[in-house]
Amino acid sequence: MSLAAQQAEGYALVVVPEIRLEPALPADAAPIAQMSRRLIERGLAWQWTPQAVAARIPDSETAAVVARTDRRMVGFAIMSFRFSRREAHLLLMAVDPGLRRSGVGKALWGWLETLARRGSVDRVQLEVRAENLGASAFYWSLGFREVARLPGYYQAREDALCMVAELRTRRVSPISEAASPIRAELVLYPKGPVGIHQQLAGNSDAGPGAPTAMSALQAR
Numbered sequence: 001m002s003l004a005a006q007q008a009e010g011y012a013l014v015v016v017p018e019i020r021l022e023p024a025l026p027a028d029a030a031p032i033a034q035m036s037r038r039l040i041e042r043g044l045a046w047q048w049t050p051q052a053v054a055a056r057i058p059d060s061e062t063a064a065v066v067a068r069t070d071r072r073m074v075g076f077a078i079m080s081f082r083f084s085r086r087e088a089h090l091l092l093m094a095v096d097p098g099l100r101r102s103g104v105g106k107a108l109w110g111w112l113e114t115l116a117r118r119g120s121v122d123r124v125q126l127e128v129r130a131e132n133l134g135a136s137a138f139y140w141s142l143g144f145r146e147v148a149r150l151p152g153y154y155q156a157r158e159d160a161l162c163m164v165a166e167l168r169t170r171r172v173s174p175i176s177e178a179a180s181p182i183r184a185e186l187v188l189y190p191k192g193p194v195g196i197h198q199q200l201a202g203n204s205d206a207g208p209g210a211p212t213a214m215s216a217l218q219a220r
Contacts, residue, residue, distance in 0.1 A: 126164075
């Protein structure tokens with residue numbers, strides 16, 4: 001089947017074993033919001049409500065991806081794109097605590113980084129709670145570097161670290177280089193949602209070393 005035909009059908013990442021990555025659907029808005037409230041926004045006023053998440057999922061310049069088992073959602077990530085500026089902003093990412101350090105978070109980032117490279121994005125930015133040393137260390141492992149501390153960024157209550165990944169200076173993500181017992185492969189996802197994922201899936205102008213649409217991603 002041609003790549004064009006594959007894009008028309010849609011696609012997903014299947015993480016072996018038992019965990020599948022795919023574009024978020026409207027029905028995922030509520031569980032994403034609840035996971036954000038529990039794991040990201042704890043102690044703060046709830047900003048990423050189901051309505052706020054639902055508005056992002058169909059947005060033409062936002063990519064939302066979820067990780068799920070046959071029974072439930074176990075992780076998600078949302079990233080907005082500013083293609084005219086060749087920039088992206090990682091808005092949210094969370095993984096169920098029971099599955100951290102299993103490669104799910106890196107697989108979520110691998111999905112988004114592939115889209116970013118296919119959209120000729122050079123720079124990805126995020127903010128993380130300054131006190132969340134585990135999260136900042138995780139993002140450091142993905143290639144993000146701290147560029148600023150933002151006092152009172154979170155509702156004037158907590159500081160944030162602003163971190164940036166410069167994709168131009170990185171040949172490929174460590175995800176696509178690493179040997180791992182967890183393997184994610186780009187496969188067909190019948191009747192998948194049409195949106196930014198499919199728009200960028202076939203874009204070959206992603207720079208040298210960028211993963212191709214049908215390449216395998218390796219997650220630690």
